[in-house]
Amino acid sequence: MATTRRKFVLGTLGIAGALVVGWGLMPPRQRLTTAQPLPTGEGEVAFNGWVRIARDGTVTVTLAKSEMGQGVVTSLCMLLAEELDADWSRVRWQPSPIDAIYNNIASVVDGLPVHPDTDNLAVDAVRWLTAKAMREIGVMMTGGSSSVKDLWLPMRQAGASARQMLVAAAAAQWGVAAADCGTENGEVIAPDGRRQGYGALAAAAAQQALPRDPPLKAPERFKRIGQATRRLDTPGKIDGSARFGIDALPEGLLYASVRLCPTLGGRAHSHDDAAARAVRGVKAVLAVEPLRGGTGGVAVIADHPWRARQAADKLDVNWDHGALASFSSAQAIEGFAAAARTEKGFAFYETGEVDAALAGAAARIEAEYRAPYLAHEALEPINCTVLFEGNKATVWVSTQVPGLARKAAAGALGLPDEAVAVHVLMLGGGFGRRLEVDFIAQAAAIAKAVPGHPVQTLWSREQDIRHDLYRPACAARFEAGFDADKRLVAWKNTSAGQAIVPQVLTRAFGLPGGGPDKTTSEGAFDQAYEWPAARIAHVKVDAPLQVGFWRSVGHSHQAFFKEGFVDECAHAAGQDPLAFRESLLRRHPKQLAVLRAAAQAAGWGTPSPPAPDGARTARGIALHDSFGSTVAQVAEVSLGPDKAIRVHRVWCAIDCGFAVNPAGIRQQLEGGVVFGLSAALHGGVEIVDGQVQQSNFHDQPILRLNEAPRVDCLILPGDGSPEGVGEPGVPPIAPAVANALFALTGQRLRSLPLKLA
Structure with missing residues (x-):
């Protein structure tokens, strides 16, 4: 572990020393029941803070996450309904009240600036303390591709707990042992085959003692989780009953x-x-x-x-x-680039002696990458x-x-x-x-x-674009060294730009922001590549412009920087881009499998077919880890009139742990590609004298239907709990397209949006 990383983790642990041996060793508080009873409608009873059942058997799931097109309504209802053995046709949902059991724990724990390969007691302790603290003083939040991961256990425990209470009530009525009863499709089944619906049992079941640690199904017993499932929110969006x-x-x-x-x-x-x-x-x-x-x-x-x-x-x-009357985005980005060239920054990851490796290298290359400020441009103003x-x-x-x-x-x-x-x-x-x-x-x-x-x-659309809290602009400088056999021996990366988290802490909570902000360097330092010697750092540059989280946050630009320079290293080494990446993943079978799956699906190594108009095409590849998931993408591109960049097809492979709803995962990957392509080809706001120059979709366009590529999704079987899906499809698309353009034209594009000379 890097010295700076170790000092940060152990320093955090030292500050919380008393908590480690006291409060920190206590088990986390439950996430099953709310401080105030869950509101119920006529004929309904609440079993815990997540589920209510009505006399007619309708199951209403309480959702603590916001539905914004990512399909979280369906996925979370699937988790609870699976353990409840509910009748899926009777499942409904409602937004939750505000309560500490709904605080987002997973996103904050994942936000700690720790390399994924780091595994020791100090880091485990910090994660444990963070999780416990977020249960008490955290924030209800939908973000960080964390919804299903955060509620993977609480929703299942809520369903299993209610199921156990229903079984106990039925068993008491029948005079049989609860252990001899089963459940299926919203009914409790007696040993002799008698059945009783959940609705008829609900009132009596709600009087049962609340199970605190109900047994959960093993994955091999899942009937709904893991199956492609139609979204519950679609009918309302079709008939107009959905309320935004x-x-x-x-x-x-x-x-x-x-x-x-x-x-x-x-x-x-x-x-x-x-x-x-x-x-x-x-x-x-x-x-x-x-x-x-x-x-x-x-x-x-x-x-x-x-x-x-x-x-x-x-x-x-x-x-x-x-x-901000004199603020210029162009000047700010020039300042970021200068800082990346001249300052050391905070090292989020170090291994080996990178400066010595660079000094002794037989050959060296260097490059500078840039990304602009970006608006969010959600369709609902x-x-x-x-x-x-x-x-x-x-x-x-x-x-x-x-x-x-x-x-x-x-x-x-x-x-x-x-x-x-x-x-x-x-x-x-x-x-x-x-x-x-x-x-x-x-x-x-x-x-x-x-x-x-x-x-x-x-607000009008113009106000939405001109008064956003923008994705930070960023610049990055890379150096790489190779030995006499053209093997990579050194990787040095310093990025520079504004930090989001300190600003958020101030404007949301009135707190000063301190410590390293992972979002500044995520996508750069937290990757699986096995660098022989490396230093990956970020220079935090303060500026008066307010910046905010944007889909995939730091990964959105750091993936473009990193995967572009990996391709440059492959070219300098005289290696195929796929083979070069494979050589850096020998101890990471998950990433290697995802990379190879996308490449094989795309026919990597075979001639790329011509575009529909006969234009020559080429392919580019990118691999990126974000929000716990690994995604590899291959993009097939050509050039149209006036050197217009056309993306015809994208192959996208993902390992996101346990795939709760494969249909929803495919939708999110397709949406992520389109969202990321919009930014890669068109995105970027220019600020002159503190005023945003773009105003609407005519000068800040999103991808149109005729520009959208075919997206082929491959969901690899993953181990353990679910990981993020909503954002991981975004980061790899810009570098995959840029790398394909290099293969097609020989031009290496190092700035977003992508524009050919």
Whole structure:
């Protein structure tokens, strides 16, 4: 382990020394029952904090994760229904209340800056303490591709616990031993074949003692988990009954439009609202301060969204452009590149003596890579609806963080958290943007101006793109050394850019951010490649621009950097890109198997067929570990008129541990490829004098149907619990395409988005 890594881990452990021998040795608190009883409808009973059963046998699963297109509703219901032996046709779901048992533990533990191959008592202790702490003081969150991993055991335990109570109730009625009874498809079965439905047993079963550690099924007994299953949320999206944040329509709803300062982080210095107030239907006009990392402006509340927007356009505002008035993204990225060249940074991973290996190398290569700031561009524009009633409030919102949403609204309204009720609706895309609460605090501050009236604050697409909390830009410098036989002997990588986590800690919790932020270097230091000697570091560069999490976070650009330079090393060594990667994975059979599966499926090593128009094609390959999963992709590309990059086909192999719903995994991989290609080919916001130059899909496009490639997905059988799926399909696509372009044209593209000279 690197010296810097060891100091960090042992330092953390030392600070928590008393906890290690006291609180830290106690078992974690349960994640089965809530502090307050789960609300129930007429004829329903709650068995624990995750499941209710009605008299008609309907099973309602409580979901602590937000559905934003990733299929989490279906996967989590599958986990509980499997252990409950529920009738799948009777399974429903509802969002959970806010409670500590729903805190996301897996994502925070996975966020520790530890190399995956590191395995010792100190690291285990830090992970244990982190998991215990997150159960108590953590955050309800959907993110980090952690939903199924985080609830793999709690959901199954909840189902198994309820099943055991149902069996006990039936056995008591029949006068038989519970151990002699079975369950199937929503019924308890007696030894003599009699059956009783869960609905008829629910009331009596809920009186049984709650099992704390119910036995779980062995994987070979699974009937639903592991089977391709149609999504439960699809029918509602087809018939229009599904409710997203923008669909919140409480009685008496008013609408707010905000004229935001064109400079990020700015505010209104003064404004003339006479023309705005003259618009029919306008109820109020008020200045709104920058909140939770957002931008300030002037809001108009009216009885119709179009009137509110028209009135906002008539405002005459004198702006205070603030600290970002002279900020330039181009200058910032130049600064990042300079820092990567000249500063050592924090070493997230070291092995061997890399400088000595480079000095003694027979040949050396070096390169610099860059990635821009990126907007999220979820299809559902930013919105939030708030009803303020003096001593309490209700919020309807699409959010990935219900607890933080409540805190943000409460803070803006001057209320205690408990006085705010949050209704989490479906998300029309999240990608990390709805991990932020700037727009929620803003909506609450606006609604406070008209107590007793619900107000929906709705941003335009232009505001969504120009007032995002962007994926950080980044630059990276690489050096590699080879011996006389062209074998790799040294790998040195220093990246530089802003850090997300310190900013999030400040704007969400008011805490100072300290210590290394894994997201800055993830995708660079935490990979399986067996470097002979290496140093992988990041230079944290502070800048006033607020940045946020973006789908696959640091992996989104570090994979492009790393896999591009791996290809450069293969070329310098005179080796096939696949064979070169294989030589660095001799002790990592999982990664080797995924890499070979994608290559074999793509016909690697055979001639690439011509494009439909006869143009020459070429293939590129990339391998990347993220969120516990390993993904390899092969992209087949050609050039169209004016050197337009066309991606025809992508082969994508994944090992994500236990595959809960293979159909959902394929959908997420396909979506990840399309999302990643949008950024690789088109993504990047330019900021001049603190103002974003792009505004809508015409100048910040997402991939269109005619650009989308065919995606072939291969799900390899994995061991253990499920790992991440929602994000791992994103990182490898940009380098796979860039590497294919090098094979096709001889041009090595080291900056995103990909543009040929």
